[in-house]
Amino acid sequence: MIVEVGLLGCGTVGSGVVELMNRRQGKIADMTGLRPAIKKILVRQVDKPRPVELAPGLVTNQPAEVLEDPSIRIVIETIGGIEPARTYILQAIASGKHVVTANKDLIAVHGAEILDAAERHGVDVFYEAAVGGAIPLIRPLTEQMTANEISDLLGIINGTTNYILTQMTETGADFADALAEAQRLGYAEADPSSDVDGLDAARKLAILASIAFHARVTLDDVQVAGIRSISAQDVRFAEELGCVVKLLATGSDRAGVLSLHVRPALVSKQHPLAHVSGPFNALFVRGDAAGDLMFFGRGAGSLPTASSVVGDVIEVLRVIRLGVSGRVSRMYLPGKRVSPLHAAPARHYLRLTAADKPGVFAAIASIFGVHNVSMETVLQKRAKGNTADIVIVTHATEPGPLANVVEGLRALPQVEAVHNVMPVVEAPE
Amino acid sequence: MIVEVGLLGCGTVGSGVVELMNRRQGKIADMTGLRPAIKKILVRQVDKPRPVELAPGLVTNQPAEVLEDPSIRIVIETIGGIEPARTYILQAIASGKHVVTANKDLIAVHGAEILDAAERHGVDVFYEAAVGGAIPLIRPLTEQMTANEISDLLGIINGTTNYILTQMTETGADFADALAEAQRLGYAEADPSSDVDGLDAARKLAILASIAFHARVTLDDVQVAGIRSISAQDVRFAEELGCVVKLLATGSDRAGVLSLHVRPALVSKQHPLAHVSGPFNALFVRGDAAGDLMFFGRGAGSLPTASSVVGDVIEVLRVIRLGVSGRVSRMYLPGKRVSPLHAAPARHYLRLTAADKPGVFAAIASIFGVHNVSMETVLQKRAKGNTADIVIVTHATEPGPLANVVEGLRALPQVEAVHNVMPVVEAPE
Numbered sequence A, B: 001m002i003v004e005v006g007l008l009g010c011g012t013v014g015s016g017v018v019e020l021m022n023r024r025q026g027k028i029a030d031m032t033g034l035r036p037a038i039k040k041i042l043v044r045q046v047d048k049p050r051p052v053e054l055a056p057g058l059v060t061n062q063p064a065e066v067l068e069d070p071s072i073r074i075v076i077e078t079i080g081g082i083e084p085a086r087t088y089i090l091q092a093i094a095s096g097k098h099v100v101t102a103n104k105d106l107i108a109v110h111g112a113e114i115l116d117a118a119e120r121h122g123v124d125v126f127y128e129a130a131v132g133g134a135i136p137l138i139r140p141l142t143e144q145m146t147a148n149e150i151s152d153l154l155g156i157i158n159g160t161t162n163y164i165l166t167q168m169t170e171t172g173a174d175f176a177d178a179l180a181e182a183q184r185l186g187y188a189e190a191d192p193s194s195d196v197d198g199l200d201a202a203r204k205l206a207i208l209a210s211i212a213f214h215a216r217v218t219l220d221d222v223q224v225a226g227i228r229s230i231s232a233q234d235v236r237f238a239e240e241l242g243c244v245v246k247l248l249a250t251g252s253d254r255a256g257v258l259s260l261h262v263r264p265a266l267v268s269k270q271h272p273l274a275h276v277s278g279p280f281n282a283l284f285v286r287g288d289a290a291g292d293l294m295f296f297g298r299g300a301g302s303l304p305t306a307s308s309v310v311g312d313v314i315e316v317l318r319v320i321r322l323g324v325s326g327r328v329s330r331m332y333l334p335g336k337r338v339s340p341l342h343a344a345p346a347r348h349y350l351r352l353t354a355a356d357k358p359g360v361f362a363a364i365a366s367i368f369g370v371h372n373v374s375m376e377t378v379l380q381k382r383a384k385g386n387t388a389d390i391v392i393v394t395h396a397t398e399p400g401p402l403a404n405v406v407e408g409l410r411a412l413p414q415v416e417a418v419h420n421v422m423p424v425v426e427a428p429e
Helices: A012-032 A085-094 A104-121 A138-144 A159-171 A175-184 A199-212 A232-240 A302-322 A360-370 A399-411 B012-032 B085-094 B104-121 B138-144 B159-171 B175-184 B199-212 B232-240 B302-322 B360-370 B399-411
Strands: A002-008 A035-042 A072-077 A098-101 A150-156 A243-254 A257-268 A280-287 A291-298 A348-355 A375-384 A387-394 A415-425 B002-008 B035-042 B072-077 B098-101 B150-156 B243-254 B257-268 B280-287 B291-298 B348-355 B375-384 B387-394 B415-425
Touching: A002 A012, A002 A085, A002 A302, A012 A035, A012 A302, A035 A072, A072 A085, A072 A302, A085 A098, A085 A104, A098 A104, A098 A302, A104 A199, A138 A199, A138 B138, A138 B302, A150 A199, A159 A175, A159 A232, A159 A243, A159 A280, A199 A243, A199 A257, A232 A243, A232 A348, A232 A375, A232 A415, A243 A415, A302 B138, A348 A360, A348 A399, A360 A375, A360 A387, A360 A399, A399 A415, B002 B012, B002 B085, B002 B302, B012 B035, B012 B302, B035 B072, B072 B085, B072 B302, B085 B098, B085 B104, B098 B104, B098 B302, B104 B199, B138 B199, B150 B199, B159 B175, B159 B232, B159 B243, B159 B280, B199 B243, B199 B257, B232 B243, B232 B348, B232 B375, B232 B387, B232 B415, B243 B415, B348 B360, B348 B399, B360 B375, B360 B387, B360 B399, B399 B415
Parallel strands: A002 A035, A002 A072, A072 A098, A257 A415, B002 B035, B002 B072, B072 B098, B257 B415
Antiparallel strands: A150 A243, A150 A280, A243 A257, A280 A291, A291 B291, A348 A387, A348 A415, A375 A387, B150 B243, B150 B280, B243 B257, B280 B291, B348 B387, B348 B415, B375 B387
16 A cells, blocks of 8 residues: 655755655565655755656645645655744644654754644654664664663764864864864855754754653753864863763753753763764663663764654554554653753863963962862973963862862963863763 | 563563562553553572562462463563473463563574464564663664665674673783683673673574564574684784774675674774673664664663563553554565675784794795785784794685685695684774
8 A cells, every 4th residue: 555755855864765765665565564655845946956866746846735635644854944844844743644854953942842733633753863863762762761760861963073073183183174174075064053062962962851851851951062162282182181072962860850961071982982983973871770872873964864764754654554643652751850050070171271380280279179179180281482281180070169160260360261171971881 | 550460580680670670660650551560470499589579479480370370461581591481482472471581592593483473373572682681672673774774784792702802802811811700700601602602692693683684594594603712812913903802793685695603803993893892782783774873782681681671561561552462563574595605805814823934924925825815914923932923914805715715824834823814894984
């Protein structure tokens, strides 16, 4: 039996979906007894050349030809962004169509609205491709790990910043040069702010944390810092400390109090995340029974993203075949608070520039002493003129005292700047 | 509504299952609307002390009290081994009970028989815990990755050998000492042959390959070599070559021709698998759309294994709740051949001991030349008496010419021994 599918958008992801659906049609029919067929593709410009060959009449610029065609039972959304994707998806749901989307922006901000609408209308919405590209994350968290209380998420979930930081580590380049190279190669956009300022990762973290911690987490709950301040010096110092600099998305749940951050961190080379380079993504998940698990793979790209989209389409078909559409349960246990101050004690890296003269280090050390934060490692290097670059790694410290130390250091006349403060992530035991 | 559960065995895994089921009972009821309750536990000795506290009357040594109790709807098998586990499971299935098992030996050898019986009787059998302990592997391969044709599996799926090889790498110990230490710590059994000779990994590979490649693969289809021959020298030479020695389970599907191996290999330190140490397991999967994915986590242990077992129990409950028991599809596309000779060209490491005198190296090199295998790197070291240890890394070569080279080298009077021949695994691009 043929199941008609409508596709919204035919860019990088959309054309990958068309190609993969064509490639897998026979196998999908063997597996599910249902043969998906793309009936209509909504695009802005009908006559634009595409990376995949499309039968004439397949594309349209009229949303109604997809959304109001009662024969279309599944709508795949690959437009991205909030509008018009949100309106189209809600309209599809209201018409009783199942939805598969790769849209992280939309799910991060309007996920609850969309899932509630799906529940009311008895249809399914799947969004595996919204986070981590090809990597199965949403369904392992929703299904296979449900025997666990998940306490921690730790991930590299933005490929652009990971590519830039990998380049900085491998070539010694500074941030601006590595960004320019990433833009030249198409790994970073002309306006790179959503990636390099951490917002893209924060959206994905909001989605993952909602599922892992059974809470309704939105973008505003995530504390975000990007990688613009990371310099070639930080990368070199990290190397000396046996670490690499990564933009980490971290979430923790301590007895229902959540803490959510996207920020650069030093990751020990003994930690598997340190070896996630270039365009790859990875997510560490800690469960009370499973212990540490990691999921790794391509975080973006046409076919990798299509892998998750078409995987979701197959799940929709299985669910149709079983006759249980709209009953595949979602669960939120409400009532968890999101607190930005709660964080486990961690070692921290601080890099500062100070006057290179006698007594300065004593003044710096006394600030640490006053706030009862103890120093584990000190590196002093590459003095320029009358200044010295100083890196201090603390023993495990709470965020409160650490913030006081930073404030105290910034108030010291001998300290020119405190450049970067980053947690240091150890290998799992 | 309460769903009665019977447990077979209460050892390391079984007692973890009891503990985790108790911990999660409320959450499972919230999620599925069904509350699982362990009604009876089959053990050999009723009065033996256990790691978990059990209500009086919960344990029995009479199989019938679990298998013939019509109120028990789910049977969890944690006994391990072929018999009596196989008989008990088939009996449970015939009585219309769903089965969750952690038994790799049984699934690797009798998986088809058990799944066929389940299909006939309209019940579900899940076995996520049989491979990779806590790591979700079976269901991601069966469900989330179905949009892919999977071409390659590459995994570290035996914790004992990984612990031993990690110790050899970190301490420079020889195999015998590292094994003795692993036995002292309980990571290796008194008779370690199933682990160190690669059979345990081969069983797991047979299970994974059956699912990933849609074929009925059994243990006999896997070419197996263990790690007894790996010496401290091999580990040191690997280090010089930027690699670590790992026991790898590899499977490939080239147009329906399968190749399945368990054998030691050199893994580039740039490859994420190189950093899977100690008791951790990891599986790399290559799909035509997703590209490379890796799944990482604890491969054994009481609660990690229970995480997968109880995750399967929750899936059985979801399926009961949805009213689709026995209809969750399994798919085998028959007709794939298993060929031990098919293997992609790969760089190979050879270590040999030869007489340390003029002309020997020319003789060795000529063997390579005759068979058209080219050498990429040569290391000659640590001569003892009149002999030299020689390591040769080839350029990418097919298995046929390589076997001819090894045969030719062994026939040379100047060559005392060819110790180890291992493929070299590069980092994914």
